[in-house]
Amino acid sequence: MEIDNLKLRREVYKPAEDSFLLAENLLVEKGDAVLDLGTGTGILALTAAEKADRVVGTDINPIAVELARENARVNGIGNAEFIQCDLFPPGNERFDLIVFNPPYLPVKEPGLLEKAWSGGEGGIEIIERFLDSVSDYLKDDGVFELLISSLGDMERIDEIMKKNQIEYEIIAKRKLFFEELSVIKGKIFNH
Numbered sequence: 360m361e362i363d364n365l366k367l368r369r370e371v372y373k374p375a376e377d378s379f380l381l382a383e384n385l386l387v388e389k390g391d392a393v394l395d396l397g398t399g400t401g402i403l404a405l406t407a408a409e410k411a412d413r414v415v416g417t418d419i420n421p422i423a424v425e426l427a428r429e430n431a432r433v434n435g436i437g438n439a440e441f442i443q444c445d446l447f448p449p450g451n452e453r454f455d456l457i458v459f460n461p462p463y464l465p466v467k468e469p470g471l472l473e474k475a476w477s478g479g480e481g482g483i484e485i486i487e488r489f490l491d492s493v494s495d496y497l498k499d500d501g502v503f504e505l506l507i508s509s510l511g512d513m514e515r516i517d518e519i520m521k522k523n524q525i526e527y528e529i530i531a532k533r534k535l536f537f538e539e540l541s542v543i544k545g546k547i548f549n550h
Contacts, residue, residue: 364430364433365400365405365430366400366426366429366430366433367426368422369472370420370422370423370472371399371400371420371422371423371472372399372400372423372472372476373400374399374400374402376533376535376540377460377506377508377540378399378402378403378460380506380531380533380540380542381403381458381460381504381506382402382403382406383531384504384530384531384542385403385406385407385456385458385504386502386504386544387406387407387409387410387411387455387456388410388455388456389410389411390410390411390412391410391411391412391413391454391455391456392411392412392413392414392415392452392453392454392455392456392498393407393408393411393413393414393415393454393455393456393457393458394414394415394416394417394447394448394454394456394496395407395414395415395416395417395457395459396417396446396447396457396458396459396461396489397417397418397419397446397459397460397461398416398417398418398423398424398427398441399418399420399426399427399460400423400426400427400430401416401426401427401428401430401431401439401441402430403416403458404416404427404441405427405430405434405436405439407439407456407458408431408438408439411438411456412438413438413439414438414439414440415439415440415441415442415448415452415454416439416440416441416442417441417443417444417446417447417448418441418443418444419443419444419445419446419474420472420474421443424441424442424443427439427441428441446485446488446489446492447492447495447496451495452496453496453497453498453501454496454497454501455498455500455501455502456501456502456503457493457496457497457501457502458503458504458505459489459503459504459505459506460506461478461485461486461489461505461506462474462476462477462478462479462485463476463482463483463485463486463506463507463508463510463511464476464478464482464508464510465478465479465480465482465510465511466478466479466480466482467479467480478511481511481512481515482508482510482511482512483511483512483515483516483519486505486507486511486516486519487515487519490505490516490520490523490525491519491523493523493525493545493547494523494524494525497547501546502544502545502546503544503545503546504530504542504543504545505542505543505545506541506543507540507541508539508540508541509539509540509541510537510538520545523547524548524549525545525546525547525548526545526546526548527543527544527545527546528543528544529541529543529544530542530543530544
């Protein structure tokens with residue numbers, strides 16, 4: 360789906376190669392309930408809303424949540440809601456698909472906008488939090504899609520996946536001049 364009219368604000372991460380790679384590879388199916396973590400402008404949530412019955416987008420940035428709501432409204436999308444929170448929404452709802460374009464750069468920078476890319480010193484602090492909790496929000500046959508960068512510690516990510524009984528595969532890659540981006544499809548085994 361092409362989002363015709365995507366409004367931007369300087370306080371919100373502007374979709375770039377990482378967002379587009381995920382959007383091109385969304386595994387959403389008709390009737391799914393989808394959770395988009397770190398929704399930003401809402402581009403992934405709005406793309407998923409074409410097929411999904413229900414989409415929830417979350418962001419720690421209140422300006423991003425406001426902007427995603429506006430983008431849903433101007434694009435005539437009524438099956439997406441947006442919540443301000445740190446990663447997962449409150450409650451115990453489970454989803455068919457969880458998509459996350461996390462902060463993955465190995466930097467620790469202060470500021471609301473910087474939270475969109477600052478993944479901590481190793482680049483995987485937020486990814487680790489996600490992987491430690493994702494099973495609580497997936498339906499039994501649900502999957503997640505996670506964007507990772509070659510700048511992050513993939514050996515550590517692999518260890519965290521094993522610890523959390525996650526089987527995964529890389530379903531898409533894009534080489535940029537300073538890094539390679541990968542989309543991981545993950546599923547909890549014994550779930």
